[in-house]
Amino acid sequence: DAMVIQNPRYQVTQFGKPVTLSCSQTLNHNVMYWYQQKSSQAPKLLFHYYDKDFNNEADTPDNFQSRRPNTSFCFLDIRSPGLGDAAMYLCATGDGSGANVLTFGAGSRLTVL
Amino acid sequence: GQNIDQPTEMTATEGAIVQINCTYQTSGFNGLFWYQQHAGEAPTFLSYNVLDGLEEKGRFSSFLSRSKGYSYLLLKELQMKDSASYLCAVGDYKLSFGAGTTVTVRA
Numbered sequence: 676d677a678m679v680i681q682n683p684r685y686q687v688t689q690f691g692k693p694v695t696l697s698c699s700q701t702l703n704h705n706v707m708y709w710y711q712q713k714s715s716q717a718p719k720l721l722f723h724y725y726d727k728d729f730n731n732e733a734d735t736p737d738n739f740q741s742r743r744p745n746t747s748f749c750f751l752d753i754r755s756p757g758l759g760d761a762a763m764y765l766c767a768t769g770d771g772s773g774a775n776v777l778t779f780g781a782g783s784r785l786t787v788l
Numbered sequence: 789g790q791n792i793d794q795p796t797e798m799t800a801t802e803g804a805i806v807q808i809n810c811t812y813q814t815s816g817f818n819g820l821f822w823y824q825q826h827a828g829e830a831p832t833f834l835s836y837n838v839l840d841g842l843e844e845k846g847r848f849s850s851f852l853s854r855s856k857g858y859s860y861l862l863l864k865e866l867q868m869k870d871s872a873s874y875l876c877a878v879g880d881y882k883l884s885f886g887a888g889t890t891v892t893v894r895a
Binding site: 706708710715716717718720723725763765769771772775776777778779780781782784 | 792821828829830831832833836875881882883884885886887888890
């Protein structure tokens with residue numbers, strides 16, 4: 676089945692210790708997104724790649740970076756996690772059309788100690 | 789930017805009907821989407837509206853009025869498994885989400 680896979684599902688890190696979350700897709704979608712979702716809040720778009728073009732949301736902290744080495748893979752790097760970065764990180768893909776349905780991965784839950 | 793409002797919580801009885809309203813103000817609109825999210829899981833797509841009117845998909849229907857910036861999701865014949873958060877989202881190829889409405893279905 677075509678899908679979006681995130682690893683790890685659960686990540687525990689220490690304050691300030693870098694973390695990398697990965698996302699892979701078999702849908703061959705042009706666009707890959709990273710959302711941050713805290714408890715009982717709306718998913719918040721951090722950035723997205725439209726093919727190789729990187730697009731950062733204006734309020735995404737510099738602490739968050741992303742890489743997309745090829746169509747299938749995208750990584751979220753958190754350089755120095757703070758307690759406020761504890762959240763569920765959701766990867767999603769879309770075909771980039773005007774009203775495109777996003778397909779989400781199962782999410783990576785980050786805990787910062 | 790986007791401003792999306794939906795009620796925080798709703799409770800209903802198994803077999804009943806529940807309507808979840810969503811109002812939005814947006815600078816760019818190509819569609820309104822509804823997603824279902826069970827606790828601790830990723831959102832899954834339910835329906836979307838591009839034009840005004842009602843879209844029906846089995847037990848779920850969604851309505852859109854673009855002039856009023858208003859949508860609703862109608863859940864019929866509620867089942868226990870429908871207990872979840874329902875997220876309203878608007879945008880084009882980038883979606884902005886509301887905070888979600890937590891629906892609790894009671895026996």
